[in-house]
Amino acid sequence: MSKAGIILKGIIKDNPTFVLVLGMCPTLGTTTSAINGMGMGLATMFVLVLSNIFISLLARYIPDKVRIPCYIVIIAAFVTILQLLMQAYVPSLYEVLGLYIPLIVVNCIVLGRAEAFANKNTAMDSACDGIGIGLGFTLALTVIGLVREMLGSGSAFGVKFISGDGMLAFVLAPGAFFVLAYLMVIFRQLTKNVK
């Protein structure tokens, strides 16, 4: 499969949020606004691409029996690097996303791609897979964040377009579930015929 094909597959056919339904915790927890959703998506993509590359390079040397703990250590190392980078350069975003950044370690998308793709493909292909899945995740989180922000606080990407408050429930927990459910249905309908 071509590199572009792998990337496109990650965005549409294997979309981690709407199709594979993986990594639900950050999807629901961090999408209170479009910016937060996008930040979380990009942070996950950073870890996903790097861990995919390293795992595909090291897969030959890792004994099969202890591969899962090994993958977790590799992923945790990149998450720690990400934490330090974010604390240094985007402290405000790091503050908002809080607990969900260290929790990338246990995000099933990252471990799932290591197990399903990176350990049996080349480093180049694994990097493309990481970019595709990462973009799919980022796009999904941004859209969910945008819808919740528009309904919940009447703004888009931090720019207010109606005066007064929105429907608070959409910024709080219940809105996350409702918005994700309806977006999932819409995504399924739209991509029904995409092979």
Place this chain on the structure above:
Amino acid sequence: MEYLIIIVSAIFVNNIVLSQFLGICPFLGVSTKVNTAAGMAAAVTFVMALSTLVTYLIQYYILLPLGIGFMQTLTFILVIAALVQMIEIILKKISPAMYKALGIFLPLITTNCCVLGVAIMVVSKEFSFGGASHMLNLGESVVYSVAMALGFGVALILFAGIREQLELSDIPKAFKGIPIALITAGILALAFMGFSGLVK
């Protein structure tokens, strides 16, 4: 009294699944039958209490004195993974009946984000349960983690009960599976919002 406030606040007000969004994967995955949900909840409670105890001690007696707080994520996940593995081996040996009941859930718990989430939460955030805000001590941390796990159990079992009913109802085709489960969870979260304000 303070412990009571911790328990009520952790189970109902700050429910781990419905208001903090941790442990959604098992919440959606193993909540189709009440029995499996109860088994999962019991296993999570057990692991969460133990791992919080161990990670708390590691944080305050190893990581902080050595000044390597940045190793927190890596250390905690390894400790949890090792602990789960150990519990599995011990249970198999001393209580085969319990191993049979909880066994299949144990490997899944390593990647359950509520275990790592709570372990990090209790050592990194200040809490105020009715009084002045402060870092939790060891006893409070363990009580908090058990209460959080019970909250997970309450949400999981309630949700499983509703899903058993949903199986029999007529749902539009596009909503079958995950979407209707999410909408159900949303309504449940809406109901749990009624508890907010109960504990400051």
